[in-house]
Amino acid sequence: MKDDRNIYSPIKARLTDVIEESPSIKTFVMVPENKFSFKTGQFIELSVDGIGEAPFTPSSSPLITEKLEVTVMKTGYVTEYMHMLKPGVYMGIRGPYGRGYPVESFFGKEVLILGGGCGLAPIRSLLYALESIKDKLVKVILCYGSKSPSDCIYKPLFDRLNRTEKFEAYRTVDKADEDWDGSVGVATTLLNKIKINIENSVAVVCGPPVMMKFGTIRLLEMGYKDDQIYLSMEKNMSCGLGKCGHCMMGEFFVCRDGPVFTYNEIKHNPEIWK
Amino acid sequence: MQYNCIKKEEWDKTLEHLLLSYTIFASVENEFGIDYELIRSEDIAKITYNKPKPSTPLKSFFLPVKENVSSMKAEEKPRIIIGIPNCDIEGLCLPDDIYLDKEFSDLFYSKRRENTLLIASDCFGIQEHCHCLSYNVKPYSEKHADLAVINLDGTIVLRILSVKGEEFVRKIPAFTSQVDKNLIAVIEKEHLATETLLTKSNKGLPDYKKTGDLTTSAKGDIWEKYSARCVSCGACTTICPTCTCFLLIDKPGFEKVKQMDACQYPGFERVAGGEDALYELHNRFRNRYMCKYVWKPGKFSSLACTGCGRCIEACIGKINKNEIFMELENSH
Numbered sequence: 001m002k003d004d005r006n007i008y009s010p011i012k013a014r015l016t017d018v019i020e021e022s023p024s025i026k027t028f029v030m031v032p033e034n035k036f037s038f039k040t041g042q043f044i045e046l047s048v049d050g051i052g053e054a055p056f057t058p059s060s061s062p063l064i065t066e067k068l069e070v071t072v073m074k075t076g077y078v079t080e081y082m083h084m085l086k087p088g089v090y091m092g093i094r095g096p097y098g099r100g101y102p103v104e105s106f107f108g109k110e111v112l113i114l115g116g117g118c119g120l121a122p123i124r125s126l127l128y129a130l131e132s133i134k135d136k137l138v139k140v141i142l143c144y145g146s147k148s149p150s151d152c153i154y155k156p157l158f159d160r161l162n163r164t165e166k167f168e169a170y171r172t173v174d175k176a177d178e179d180w181d182g183s184v185g186v187a188t189t190l191l192n193k194i195k196i197n198i199e200n201s202v203a204v205v206c207g208p209p210v211m212m213k214f215g216t217i218r219l220l221e222m223g224y225k226d227d228q229i230y231l232s233m234e235k236n237m238s239c240g241l242g243k244c245g246h247c248m249m250g251e252f253f254v255c256r257d258g259p260v261f262t263y264n265e266i267k268h269n270p271e272i273w274k
Numbered sequence: 275m276q277y278n279c280i281k282k283e284e285w286d287k288t289l290e291h292l293l294l295s296y297t298i299f300a301s302v303e304n305e306f307g308i309d310y311e312l313i314r315s316e317d318i319a320k321i322t323y324n325k326p327k328p329s330t331p332l333k334s335f336f337l338p339v340k341e342n343v344s345s346m347k348a349e350e351k352p353r354i355i356i357g358i359p360n361c362d363i364e365g366l367c368l369p370d371d372i373y374l375d376k377e378f379s380d381l382f383y384s385k386r387r388e389n390t391l392l393i394a395s396d397c398f399g400i401q402e403h404c405h406c407l408s409y410n411v412k413p414y415s416e417k418h419a420d421l422a423v424i425n426l427d428g429t430i431v432l433r434i435l436s437v438k439g440e441e442f443v444r445k446i447p448a449f450t451s452q453v454d455k456n457l458i459a460v461i462e463k464e465h466l467a468t469e470t471l472l473t474k475s476n477k478g479l480p481d482y483k484k485t486g487d488l489t490t491s492a493k494g495d496i497w498e499k500y501s502a503r504c505v506s507c508g509a510c511t512t513i514c515p516t517c518t519c520f521l522l523i524d525k526p527g528f529e530k531v532k533q534m535d536a537c538q539y540p541g542f543e544r545v546a547g548g549e550d551a552l553y554e555l556h557n558r559f560r561n562r563y564m565c566k567y568v569w570k571p572g573k574f575s576s577l578a579c580t581g582c583g584r585c586i587e588a589c590i591g592k593i594n595k596n597e598i599f600m601e602l603e604n605s606h
Contacts, residue, residue, distance in 0.1 A: 007378045008343040008522065008530045050526035054546065076546025092528040209549070236545045238522050241378040244535070245519030246543060248565065251572035274551035 007241055010047055010092030011036065013068065017087055021153040025118060026083055027059060027071045032093055037065045040129040041100025041122060041232065041260045045240045046070055047092035048085065052078040055097075055237040055255070059121040061128035068093070071121035071153065097240040098259050101204065101230060103129055107136045110196050114215045115144045116187045116207025120153055122232060123206050127161065134166050138201075141194050142169040145187030145211070149173050149180045170194070187211055188218040198223045206232040213273045216263055226264035233258050233272070275416065276434040277453040284448040285430040286318045292354065299335070301328045301357030301395065310335075310355065321356060323425030324464075326397040326404055326413070327582055331515035332362035333369055336386045337534065343382055343522075344529040350389060356423060357395040359582070360415040361406045365515025366392075367418060367576035372518060382532075391442055394419035394435070398464045400471045403583025405596065407472040409482040411580045414465055426457055479596055480603045482577065486567040488602040494556065500598050501559035503591030504538070510585035510593075511536035511562065516570075516578045537561045563595070 013036075017029035028046075038044065040062045047053035054076070060069035074083045085091070103126075111130060115123045123142070130140050142161060146152040152171060161169040170190045172183035183190060187207065203224050205215045212231055219229050235247035235254040242256030250269035252258065266272050280288070289298060298313040300321040308322055309329045335355060373383035394415035397404075406413055415422045420439030424431045431453060434440050443449050480488060511517040512534065519542075521535040535542065538558050544550040552558045570578035586594045 005381050006343070006345070007380060008532065009345075010528050010530075012528070047524055047528065049528055050524055052524050053522060053530075079546060234545065236543050238520070238535075242375070243372050243378070243380065243518075244521065245537065245565075246521070246535075248569060250564075251569040253573075271551070 010094045038096035039100040042096040044095035054078045057122035073118045110138045110201035111140045112203040116211035119207030143190035204230045229263040278449040324398040327359040340533045343532045353390040356393045361580040361582035363419045365580045368516040392419040394422040403586040405476045406581035409581045413468045489567045497556040497560040501556040508536035509588040513584040513588040
């Protein structure tokens with residue numbers, strides 16, 4: 001199927017497992033037929049045969065190349081079909097595309113990660129990458145908010161991180177249920193709880209657009225400089241190659257120039273929070 | 275500039291001979307206006323020279339409205355396109371930047387580009403909405419095409435613009451590089467006359483850079499006012515030589531179909547979950563101008579509007595973009 005010279009042609013990947021993370025979120029475990037690797041924060045175009053294609057940032061470790069995990073919220077036409085898939089079928093992969101997180105520039109620093117909703121999927125991949133280089137980092141703090149306790153994905157991840165040297169993980173929910181005894185409030189409220197040396201840190205924000213906006217505003221209030229804040233932008237992307245024009249955000253193609261940008265790179269663009 | 279010439283009868287015979295190994299398209303004037311037509315030997319005499327632009331933009335030869343991009347087709351016969359106005363030659367530079375970039379080169383586009391000889395045409399005279407010169411695009415090609423053709427009373431003059439063009443001419447013995455200086459003087463006089471017409475016809479129209487500044491600083495009400503007549507048909511983007519946005523559509527067997535798309539269509543930026551930054555018509559309308567005069571110039575060195583004026587001609591709501599910029603300029 002794959003002609004190496006044809007940029008539009010996907011490679012096949014066999015779906016080996018489907019993990020139900022929440023009522024509306026599933027993780028798809030795939031084994032690509034061809035060698036496949038990515039840098040954390042890069043994305044792939046994942047297709048359901050004959051149905052459609054959509055961009056996702058893998059949620060698995062970039063260090064593992066024999067399989068790939070993508071966590072998908074059922075929210076549109078393609079993802080509805082994806083949620084009906086059973087292990088054994090083949091999916092199509094194009095990529096990896098775009099500019100991921102520049103983890104080498106995090107060396108010697110504290111890393112604050114602010115995440116919301118399904119934004120934890122790309123963050124999990126980043127956390128795996130950061131765990132592998134933790135000797136070179138001062139510490140990593142994850143602040144994550146979900147709508148409700150049942151919407152929180154990767155629950156075991158938080159305990160594991162809190163047992164990992166140099167890692168701290170905090171959770172909050174917008175709306176608690178009767179079993180929840182943790183924080184209540186949006187993700188940014190967790191920022192009041194943490195201790196961090198802002199001068200020697202970087203902040204990574206990934207989540208729904210509204211959270212990205214208010215998360216960035218809160219980080220700036222805390223004293224973060226524009227170039228210390230990394231944003232993972234979301235747009236409609238069709239080709240992923242900087243050609244189709246769907247993801248234009250001002251003069252940037254989000255698929256090609258991003259999806260990870262520093263706030264400094266895009267702050268003058270009034271289109272970014274749209 | 276290097277010129278060659280050939281008698282018109284010899285040129286027509288040469289084209290007839292070239293039809294054996296090339297597919298030739300050329301601009302032809304008919305009862306509907308000027309457009310590119312597939313040339314058979316009996317059509318050679320109908321080819322129109324020195325006239326401003328065919329209705330169809332040049333991009334259509336390289337970016338079909340819809341094509342299956344799953345696998346390459348067998349090699350196509352090489353093509354010659356004759357009669358391309360410079361607005362289209364310059365208009366192809368942006369698609370080249372986008373589709374031939376080093377990291378992700380589009381094989382379908384690049385094969386067609388390699389396979390095609392571009393013979394530009396000097397415009398002697400203008401059409402109603404031509405405004406190339408306002409954006410510093412001359413009404414005749416001096417680069418980016420392979421050759422430029424001029425028909426002067428029974429003599430065909432070719433200006434050589436590329437190595438590919440030079441090699442093409444060298445293979446045809448009937449060409450001579452001994453070109454009468456008087457012919458060159460006539461061509462230069464016609465250039466000047468056309469430029470004078472363009473200047474007169476577009477008096478007061480801001481240049482490309484100024485248009486970008488005006489677009490950036492324009493208030494929302496101007497977009498609402500002019501978009502009130504827009505029906506989101508996408509004619510302006512379809513007919514534009516530099517608009518090349520597309521959508522990839524999935525077909526069974528992991529096949530992909532690439533279909534031209536437009537930011538003027540509702541849903542162009544809609545994401546899963548329903549959010550749509552360009553939901554409102556006036557935002558979509560503004561998007562096109564921001565893309566052409568602000569964003570693409572910020573990203574690429576090529577022009578995203580070459581002043582061909584086709585979008586003005588094609589608009590069924592009779593929206594004239596130059597009226598918008600004149601209004602912005604005058605209220606500034």
